[in-house]
Amino acid sequence: xxxxxMGFLTxxxxxxxxxxxxxxxxxxxxGLLITSFRPPGDVGDTGWWTVLAHPFNFTQYTLANYESxxxxxxxxxxxxxxxxxxxxxTLLPILLAAFAAYAFAxxxxxxxxxxxxxVVGLMVVPLQMTFIPILTIFAKIRVAGTFPAIWLAHAxxxxxxMVYLLHGFISGLPKDLFDSAAIDGASSIKTFFRIVxxxxxxxxxxxxxxxxxxxxxxxxxxxxxLGGSPNVGPVTLRVAxxxxxxxxxxxxxxxxxxxxxxxxxxxxxxLQRYFVRGILAGSVKG
Numbered sequence: 001x002x003x004x005x006m007g008f009l010t011x012x013x014x015x016x017x018x019x020x021x022x023x024x025x026x027x028x029x030x031g032l033l034i035t036s037f038r039p040p041g042d043v044g045d046t047g048w049w050t051v052l053a054h055p056f057n058f059t060q061y062t063l064a065n066y067e068s069x070x071x072x073x074x075x076x077x078x079x080x081x082x083x084x085x086x087x088x089x090t091l092l093p094i095l096l097a098a099f100a101a102y103a104f105a106x107x108x109x110x111x112x113x114x115x116x117x118x119v120v121g122l123m124v125v126p127l128q129m130t131f132i133p134i135l136t137i138f139a140k141i142r143v144a145g146t147f148p149a150i151w152l153a154h155a156x157x158x159x160x161x162m163v164y165l166l167h168g169f170i171s172g173l174p175k176d177l178f179d180s181a182a183i184d185g186a187s188s189i190k191t192f193f194r195i196v197x198x199x200x201x202x203x204x205x206x207x208x209x210x211x212x213x214x215x216x217x218x219x220x221x222x223x224x225x226l227g228g229s230p231n232v233g234p235v236t237l238r239v240a241x242x243x244x245x246x247x248x249x250x251x252x253x254x255x256x257x258x259x260x261x262x263x264x265x266x267x268x269x270x271l272q273r274y275f276v277r278g279i280l281a282g283s284v285k286g
Contacts, residue, residue, distance in 0.1 A: 097162035
């Protein structure tokens with residue numbers, strides 16, 4: 001009992017510091033959320049913190065900002081466009097990266113190590129160097145400004161990092177599993193889907209989070225390969241346009257920001273239990 005009490009007292013300063021840092025980190029987000037529900041007049045007259053004096057006075061909140069953003073400002077269409085962009089641009093490179101990581105880790109073929117070093121080395125290539133040549137190719141094959149163009153672009157940009165992360169995990173799987181599968185006559189494809197994928201769920205979940213958040217929050221790549229068309233533009237492009245046209249209407253901008261944040265938050269919290277395990281994947285062998 002005494003040991004437990006002493007341990008709690010010893011860790012209390014650390015817990016206090018962590019809680020204080022978490023509250024400080026959350027403060028801007030809380031202010032953003034409250035502002036998104038406030039009427040325009042209140043936003044201009046008083047700070048968001050004044051709401052905390054009477055937090056349950058629901059007359060000071062309104063959903064009109066969200067209705068305006070979704071139905072009048074085009075955020076609803078942009079949200080659907082982001083889904084159309086992000087889901088294939090996440091699933092396609094992860095599937096290819098998982099196959100590649102498995103091949104680099106457990107399959108013997110000429111030049112394996114050299115190819116792996118080349119793939120990993122692509123992580124240091126700046127995206128800006130690739131825009132003109134890739135956009136030229138897309139224009140020649142007439143896919144520029146379409147969803148397949150940005151699917152291929154995001155798949156190519158995300159592949160090196162995903163191959164590197166997944167390779168670290170898959171290469172650490174017990175060799176006996178693959179030997180047993182080979183003795184039982186399992187093909188490489190069957191071994192991949194029956195052994196590698198189920199055991200690699202933490203690493204796959206972590207790269208899903210990385211890729212999904214990167215694609216969803218991307219503005220530069222979408223602007224280059226899709227242009228400014230509202231028919232295919234994602235939420236980031238719509239929010240950027242709102243900043244230019246509604247720069248003084250904070251209630252509209254904050255509502256648009258939370259519409260764009262809703263799905264990434266849901267994805268992160270649903271997969272967070274795998275996140276730390278995926279980050280540490282392959283860091284410890286044995």
